[in-house]
Amino acid sequence: MDLNALIRDVPDFPKPGVLFKDITPLLADPKAFGYVVARMAAHYAKASLGAIAAAEARGFLFAAPLALELNLPLVPLRKPGKLPYKTHSFRYDLEYGSAELHMHIDGVAAGARVLLVDDVLATGGTMAAAGKLIEQAGGTVAGCAFLIELGFLGGRAHLPGYEVFSLLTY
Numbered sequence: 001m002d003l004n005a006l007i008r009d010v011p012d013f014p015k016p017g018v019l020f021k022d023i024t025p026l027l028a029d030p031k032a033f034g035y036v037v038a039r040m041a042a043h044y045a046k047a048s049l050g051a052i053a054a055a056e057a058r059g060f061l062f063a064a065p066l067a068l069e070l071n072l073p074l075v076p077l078r079k080p081g082k083l084p085y086k087t088h089s090f091r092y093d094l095e096y097g098s099a100e101l102h103m104h105i106d107g108v109a110a111g112a113r114v115l116l117v118d119d120v121l122a123t124g125g126t127m128a129a130a131g132k133l134i135e136q137a138g139g140t141v142a143g144c145a146f147l148i149e150l151g152f153l154g155g156r157a158h159l160p161g162y163e164v165f166s167l168l169t170y
């Protein structure tokens with residue numbers, strides 16, 4: 001399956017100097033989308049996971065079908081002002097700005113092994129913040145799964161001690 005052909009490069013989005021990896025062609029191809037979810041599910045099938053967590057918005061696109069495939073609870077990590085109940089929060093930097101992620105305080109059970117899922121690993125700021133949220137709640141990060149890793153941005157270095165799985169590396 002040639003996933004590369006379904007990732008569109010958009011230069012200078014959302015800021016000059018950023019080469020944006022647009023996944024919408026892949027999302028529009030059900031065979032390719034299903035293949036990505038199946039590859040992630042196969043990688044974590046025996047990982048004894050307790051939940052899957054993902055940051056909005058693009059992380060949800062992969063985490064939701066994966067949670068259904070692996071029959072696991074899905075935990076949304078959201079930007080400020082979106083979750084209605086009490087939250088833990090964490091501020092972080094990303095390739096083109098800064099942001100804050102929130103998780104409901106009862107989102108993850110103490111001791112749960114949580115898989116974090118996202119479309120892109122760039123600087124690693126988003127995933128590192130997601131990991132902190134899981135750990136604040138008493139869970140552990142069992143792995144971090146991505147469709148795309150932008151290796152030249154060194155995001156893995158911000159995820160020390162976490163298992164990192166990516167289907168495509170640039």
Ligand SMILES: O=P(O)(O)OC[C@H]1O[C@H](OP(=O)(O)OP(=O)(O)O)[C@H](O)[C@@H]1O
Nearest residue numbers: 056057058094095121122123124125126
């Ligand atoms: O490794 P990082 O430098 O943190 O960058 C990766 C993050 O950036 C993108 O999300 P973005 O915050 O642009 O939000 P979106 O999913 O709502 O488009 C992407 O979906 C990842 O979550």
Ligand SMILES: Nc1ncnc2[nH]cnc12
Nearest residue numbers: 019020021022095120122
């Ligand atoms: N270059 C990039 N392309 C797509 N999503 C991103 N998130 C952070 N950096 C990105």
